[in-house]
Amino acid sequence: MSDRELPGFDVATLSRAVRQPPLDELRSIAGVRGQARRKRRGGLLLAAVAALAGTALTPVAGGLGGAGRPTADPTAVPAPPAGAELFLLSDRSVVGVRVTNVNCALNFTNTRDFGRTWSPYRPARYDGPCRIENGMGKSDVRYFPLSARTYLVSVDGRSYLSTDEGRTWRDGASAIVTVDAFPPKAQLVSSGLAWWGLREPMAVDPDTGTAYRLRAGVPTSYPMNSLYASPDGVLWAAFWPGDVHQPSVLARSVDRGATWETVLAPNGGAVMSVAAESGQVAYLLAEPYSPMGGGPPPAGSLATIMRTGDGGRTWQRVETDLPAGPRGDRQLVVGADGSLLIGDTDANGYGFLWVSHDRGRHFTKNLVTRGGLVLSWAPGQVLLAGADGVRLTTDGRTATRLPGLE
Numbered sequence: 001m002s003d004r005e006l007p008g009f010d011v012a013t014l015s016r017a018v019r020q021p022p023l024d025e026l027r028s029i030a031g032v033r034g035q036a037r038r039k040r041r042g043g044l045l046l047a048a049v050a051a052l053a054g055t056a057l058t059p060v061a062g063g064l065g066g067a068g069r070p071t072a073d074p075t076a077v078p079a080p081p082a083g084a085e086l087f088l089l090s091d092r093s094v095v096g097v098r099v100t101n102v103n104c105a106l107n108f109t110n111t112r113d114f115g116r117t118w119s120p121y122r123p124a125r126y127d128g129p130c131r132i133e134n135g136m137g138k139s140d141v142r143y144f145p146l147s148a149r150t151y152l153v154s155v156d157g158r159s160y161l162s163t164d165e166g167r168t169w170r171d172g173a174s175a176i177v178t179v180d181a182f183p184p185k186a187q188l189v190s191s192g193l194a195w196w197g198l199r200e201p202m203a204v205d206p207d208t209g210t211a212y213r214l215r216a217g218v219p220t221s222y223p224m225n226s227l228y229a230s231p232d233g234v235l236w237a238a239f240w241p242g243d244v245h246q247p248s249v250l251a252r253s254v255d256r257g258a259t260w261e262t263v264l265a266p267n268g269g270a271v272m273s274v275a276a277e278s279g280q281v282a283y284l285l286a287e288p289y290s291p292m293g294g295g296p297p298p299a300g301s302l303a304t305i306m307r308t309g310d311g312g313r314t315w316q317r318v319e320t321d322l323p324a325g326p327r328g329d330r331q332l333v334v335g336a337d338g339s340l341l342i343g344d345t346d347a348n349g350y351g352f353l354w355v356s357h358d359r360g361r362h363f364t365k366n367l368v369t370r371g372g373l374v375l376s377w378a379p380g381q382v383l384l385a386g387a388d389g390v391r392l393t394t395d396g397r398t399a400t401r402l403p404g405l406e
Helices: 023-040
Strands: 010-013 085-088 094-100 105-111 141-145 151-155 158-162 177-179 202-204 211-214 224-229 235-239 249-253 259-264 270-276 282-287 304-308 316-318 332-334 340-345 350-356 364-370 373-378 381-386 389-393
Touching: 085 381, 094 141, 105 141, 235 270, 270 332, 282 332, 340 373, 340 381, 350 373, 350 381, 364 381
Parallel strands: 085 373, 177 211, 224 270
Antiparallel strands: 010 259, 085 094, 094 105, 141 151, 151 158, 202 211, 224 235, 235 249, 249 259, 270 282, 282 304, 304 316, 332 340, 340 350, 350 364, 373 381, 381 389
């Protein structure tokens, strides 16, 4: 395949935990979540692996908490509480979310020492009822751990925010601070934190837990399906139009969201994710469009990797050997050593990482494990689970086990 170049970006100012359940349960939930995300995209794309999982079975009370002073810190527990979904943060902290009562009750816990101790579970509190009919959850409940202490929950479109590890909760519309550009010390949030995907770029103050959103929103009306903060603080985003006949929109901001440069994505399939090693070098992962009526791609089909080395002014198709994904949405991550990492599973129930150390030309299967799933990712690292426990890798070759989750 020949290289393809595109015109440069057109600059435009913005316009508008936890102990895991059995792995077969993880796979089942991951499949359901992959179907939900595919449905939101109109059912027209191929699926790979939906990369998160975990539930338990104890209800909690609702009710929106006040914004008063948080209570004294309780003693952290030495072992992770039972059954939760794990979210990896950029500082190697992990947040666990236990989803119960037909998705209507959420409990949060976190570890800041990579699993040695965990905070007690604290329930999300919201004043609107979460609808349950005939034993089925009818409300649209979403949750986003934005940092180790800041959690965002949405129930039927209304948001609730906690900035003190779930002790108190406030109405998100008034609690989230709107800014023209993210403050210099605020940590940019990448979309690997939540399988739902954030609807807009956000950032969090690491000292106060304050959450920020951009006054102008996003630079396109399309839903955002991938957001990646490169190590030098440049934001890259991809927006999916929901129509295979329309290309995705790519956006890049070098001034913390004050302005964006946008361009239509190159041809080559449906853009699943964008990942960047700097403000100049970034990669796209695209999957083939599914045949009419859905189903897997033809045998031997390849995914598409695109690379830019000039900040998005031109993109080149990489001659890759990466097989197309057979199921949900695969996510591309740039490892701490510059490697490209993609989580996947095979027909025999083995999970693994596709790893490339030559800018996407060749991928090998590494860290293969029975029943494995990618749980979460942050730029430079991936958290994955398998028969041998939950492990963190930064290069796709070696991994560190999260204590207590073997």
